[in-house]
Amino acid sequence: MTLEMTHTETPVIEVSHVSTRFGDTVVHEDINLTIMQGEIFAIAGGNGSGKTTLLREIIGLQTPAEGTIRLFGQDVSGFGERGAQNAYRRFGVMFQQGALFSSLTLAENVAVPLHEHTDVPPELVRDIVALKIATVGLPMDSAGKYPSELSGGMRRRAALARAIVMDPELVFLDEPTAGLDPIIAAGFDELVLHLKAILGLTMVMVTHDLDSLWRIADRVAMLGNGKILGTGTMKELAGSTDPHIHEYFHGPRGRAARSQYGV
Amino acid sequence: MSGKPQNALPHILIVNDSVIRCEGAWTIPHLTMLNTLLTTIQWPAVEDVVWDVMNIQVMDTGGAIVLHRTLTELRSQGKRISLIGLRPEFDDLLQMVSSHWDRVCEVTPEPERFREKVQGWISQQTLHALNGVGFAGEAAVNCFRALRRPSLIRWRALFHRLELDGFHALPITGLLAFLMGVVIAYQGAEQLRQFGANIYVVDLVGISLFREIAPLIVAILIAGRSGSAYAAQIGTMSVTEELDAVRTLGLSPMQLLVLPRVFALVIAVPLLTVYADILGVIGGALIAFNQLNVSGVEFVERFEEAVALRHFFIGIGKAPWFAVIIALVGCYQGFQIRGSVDDVGRRTTVGVVQSIFLVIVFDAVCSIVFSWWNI
Numbered sequence: 001m002t003l004e005m006t007h008t009e010t011p012v013i014e015v016s017h018v019s020t021r022f023g024d025t026v027v028h029e030d031i032n033l034t035i036m037q038g039e040i041f042a043i044a045g046g047n048g049s050g051k052t053t054l055l056r057e058i059i060g061l062q063t064p065a066e067g068t069i070r071l072f073g074q075d076v077s078g079f080g081e082r083g084a085q086n087a088y089r090r091f092g093v094m095f096q097q098g099a100l101f102s103s104l105t106l107a108e109n110v111a112v113p114l115h116e117h118t119d120v121p122p123e124l125v126r127d128i129v130a131l132k133i134a135t136v137g138l139p140m141d142s143a144g145k146y147p148s149e150l151s152g153g154m155r156r157r158a159a160l161a162r163a164i165v166m167d168p169e170l171v172f173l174d175e176p177t178a179g180l181d182p183i184i185a186a187g188f189d190e191l192v193l194h195l196k197a198i199l200g201l202t203m204v205m206v207t208h209d210l211d212s213l214w215r216i217a218d219r220v221a222m223l224g225n226g227k228i229l230g231t232g233t234m235k236e237l238a239g240s241t242d243p244h245i246h247e248y249f250h251g252p253r254g255r256a257a258r259s260q261y262g263v
Numbered sequence: 264m265s266g267k268p269q270n271a272l273p274h275i276l277i278v279n280d281s282v283i284r285c286e287g288a289w290t291i292p293h294l295t296m297l298n299t300l301l302t303t304i305q306w307p308a309v310e311d312v313v314w315d316v317m318n319i320q321v322m323d324t325g326g327a328i329v330l331h332r333t334l335t336e337l338r339s340q341g342k343r344i345s346l347i348g349l350r351p352e353f354d355d356l357l358q359m360v361s362s363h364w365d366r367v368c369e370v371t372p373e374p375e376r377f378r379e380k381v382q383g384w385i386s387q388q389t390l391h392a393l394n395g396v397g398f399a400g401e402a403a404v405n406c407f408r409a410l411r412r413p414s415l416i417r418w419r420a421l422f423h424r425l426e427l428d429g430f431h432a433l434p435i436t437g438l439l440a441f442l443m444g445v446v447i448a449y450q451g452a453e454q455l456r457q458f459g460a461n462i463y464v465v466d467l468v469g470i471s472l473f474r475e476i477a478p479l480i481v482a483i484l485i486a487g488r489s490g491s492a493y494a495a496q497i498g499t500m501s502v503t504e505e506l507d508a509v510r511t512l513g514l515s516p517m518q519l520l521v522l523p524r525v526f527a528l529v530i531a532v533p534l535l536t537v538y539a540d541i542l543g544v545i546g547g548a549l550i551a552f553n554q555l556n557v558s559g560v561e562f563v564e565r566f567e568e569a570v571a572l573r574h575f576f577i578g579i580g581k582a583p584w585f586a587v588i589i590a591l592v593g594c595y596q597g598f599q600i601r602g603s604v605d606d607v608g609r610r611t612t613v614g615v616v617q618s619i620f621l622v623i624v625f626d627a628v629c630s631i632v633f634s635w636w637n638i
Contacts, residue, residue: 102603120294120325127328127367128291134363148603166291167323198355199324 010037011073012170012202013058018067020053027053028064029226037169040196040203040216045223046248051206052096054223055174058204059093072169089117091170092163096178098155100147100162107133107143110161117166132161136191153184157191164195171195173205177212189215210249210257222248271320273297278315280307286318289326297329310342317348327356331364391599398595402525405517420523428489428524429531433538436484440539443476444468444546452554461555462565468547469570473578477539479626481532482585486618490593493524494614497597498607506598521594528586536582540575573638581629585622592618 015033019026027050035041043051056062058069060076069076071087092113100109110129114120120128133143136157147155156176163171176192177185189212195201207213213220214234222229222237224244230237238249248254273287273296289297314334322330334344349357409415451467497520500506509516544566551557557565596614600606 103605114291118291118294120291121298124294124298124325124328127332128325130367130369131324131328131360131363134366135359140366140369146603148601167325198359200352 011035012037012071013204014070015054015058016068016070018054018057018064018069020050020057020062020064026226028223031067031223031228033221033228033231035202035204037202038196038200039218040192040205042205042207042213042217042220043223044206044208044213044220044248046208049223050226051208051223052174055172055204055206059091059172060087089113089166090168091172092166092168093172094156094159094163094174094176096174098147098159100155100158102147105144105146106138106150106158109147109158110165112162113166128165129161132165133158135164135195136161137187153180153188156180156188160191164199164201167199168201170202170204173203173207175207175209176205177207177209182211185209185212186215188212192216210254214257273300273319273326275300275304277304277307280309281311282313282315283307284315284318285330287320289319289322289330291323291325294325294329297326301329301333306337306342312337312342312344314344314346315348316346316353319350319353322353322356324356324360327353327360331357331360335364394599395595398598399591401517402521402591402594405515405522406525409518409522415518415522416526417519417523420519421526424523424527425531428485428492428527429535432485432488432531432535435488436481436535436539437542439480439484440472440477440543441546443480444472444543444548445550447471447476447543448547448550449554452550456555461551461557462561463569464547464551464555464557465562465565466569468544468551469566470574472543472547473540473570473574475578475626475630477543478536478578478582478585479622481535481539481582482589482622483619485528485532485535485586486589486593486615486622489524489528490589490618491611491615493590493593494596494600494611495607497594498600498610501598501600502604502607516598521590524594525587525590528590529583532586532589533579533582536579540578577629577633577638581626584625588621588625589618592621 011034013033013035015031018028018031020028031054043054045051053062057064058071058076060069060071063077072090074087076087100106101112104112107126107129110132111125114125114128130140130143133140138154138157138161142150142154142158147158150158160173160176163173173192177188180188192203192205193216196203205212205217217234219232220234220237221231222242222245229242229245230240232240237245240246240249271287273289273293274285275297276284276286278284287293316330319326334346337344448464448468451464452461455461455463455467497506497516500509500520506516509519548557548559548562551562552559593614596610596617600610
């Protein structure tokens with residue numbers, strides 16, 4: 001990985017001492033993370049380890065019980081209505097199920113941020129939307145289709161196109177490859193790498209797809225038992241002695257994924 | 264793209280006849296400005312032009328599209344353009360745009376023809392009507408089968424629906440029927456008093472309520488309350504694939520979902536109609552006493568001789584049919600919902616409107632038939 005080349009040392013996201021509780025259930029306890037500009041940062045962990053919750057807290061959809069989260073150097077909880085509006089223009093989110101608006105066609109879905117936040121003339125909106133649809137590898141004749149007429153993989157791609165349509169600095173991906181077949185999932189990984197190379201995006205990805213983690217993540221944070229069990233490159237984590245991390249990477253699937261990358 | 268702190272506005276300078284200089288931030292927020300700039304600009308007539316783009320500070324996909332589009336357009340006019348000073352990262356962006364450009368240009372929305380639209384609409388409506396009839400037939404077959412073998416009926420679901428759609432509808436139905444009685448008596452009072460025919464308020468209230476108003480009010484209420492709920496429930500089950508699960512578990516959605524709802528309404532609507540009859544008459548009697556000095560005793564006596572029993576039976580005789588219409592239309596619309604959230608709302612509305620429409624049509628047909636038979 002050409003880590004050092006792509007990073008500048010500006011933190012985009014700083015999560016400090018974050019704790020989350022739902023009633024008596026403790027989801028997170030004292031989480032600390034720093035995500036740098038230009039890196040693909042993955043949040044990994046088993047089912048129910050609070051990965052998605054952490055992501056929602058960073059985006060500001062949920063408030064942690066304790067601790068602060070700084071996005072682009074600003075405290076998320078202190079954003080207020082206008083601050084949040086401005087921040088939402090600087091990042092894009094791709095939700096787990098795509099979250100495309102079912103009453104709009106694919107092209108209209110992708111165009112929503114442009115229509116809402118800019119006054120770009122219609123013919124340019126059409127070009128930008130078409131280009132993004134092409135970039136994520138969707139066929140042009142799908143542009144007029146409604147989300148219910150698209151397959152799961154296509155919906156995921158369309159959601160990514162919507163997330164990057166404003167050329168944001170930061171993109172959040174919630175389980176981008178879950179439920180996709182291996183070929184499409186691999187294609188998705190390549191797509192993410194390609195977009196990062198061209199647009200210079202910072203990406204924060206929640207996943208438990210080991211192949212994805214090996215292939216595209218610059219750094220990974222392992223969540224488990226409400227804490228961060230370890231942060232580092234995949235190689236570093238694979239060498240960790242923590243029993244949970246070890247189990248995660250050295251189970252049968254972990255071994256298979258790892259052997260491909262020669263570690 | 265990096266460097267979002269706003270940079271200088273984009274600008275295109277014609278330095279001399281053969282050099283054009285681009286400056287500033289070529290980003291999405293500035294596209295409108297760039298676009299107007301490009302439409303007003305007078306390009307030099309020389310064929311060989313150098314585009315100096317060194318001073319473009321930031322560029323994103325939108326800016327790259329504008330640049331690419333302008334260059335392609337000029338090149339197609341026979342100009343030879345050389346780009347100088349393009350930063351490598353912007354070059355990547357431009358490469359990406361040009362590599363996808365052919366596909367972008369493919370998108371030309373084809374206008375739908377009017378005739379095809381009309382044809383499509385007609386065939387769709389015909390299909391809907393046929394589907395509806397088919398659904399009613401299937402439901403009828405299942406109903407008879409269930410009546411012959413009552414073990415097929417889901418009793419738990421039936422009683423649950425009875426409680427929700429019948430029992431819980433009591434307060435609102437009662438209130439509305441009472442108010443209808445009041446309204447009819449009030450409206451009649453003014454006219455009847457002019458002729459000194461006060462006592463006829465009993466005929467007015469009794470016959471109109473029993474024959475028409477009470478069953479219709481109940482049917483309209485139930486269509487709004489339960490018909491809509493049926494469409495939304497079944498539709499949501501279809502969206503969440505629960506219907507498919509029901510089918511693959513070897514169960515019939517007809518027996519599981521439709522029959523309990525139909526039977527529940529067939530039982531509940533006539534009972535609610537009787538209840539509405541009673542409260543409506545009480546409302547009418549109250550106004551008769553208050554406005555027309557018809558005492559309770561007089562009211563009841565007149566009621567016995569004026570309002571024949573057949574009016575009551577005609578009213579509650581229609582009620583089960585109203586119930587069947589409401590339940591079937593609601594369930595049918597629910598089954599038509601495919602996949603999208605929007606569909607749920609639309610079909611629910613269609614279901615309510617259609618069931619009320621059909622109830623009133625059916626009621627009108629009944630009125631005509633009864634008047635032929637002189638009852």
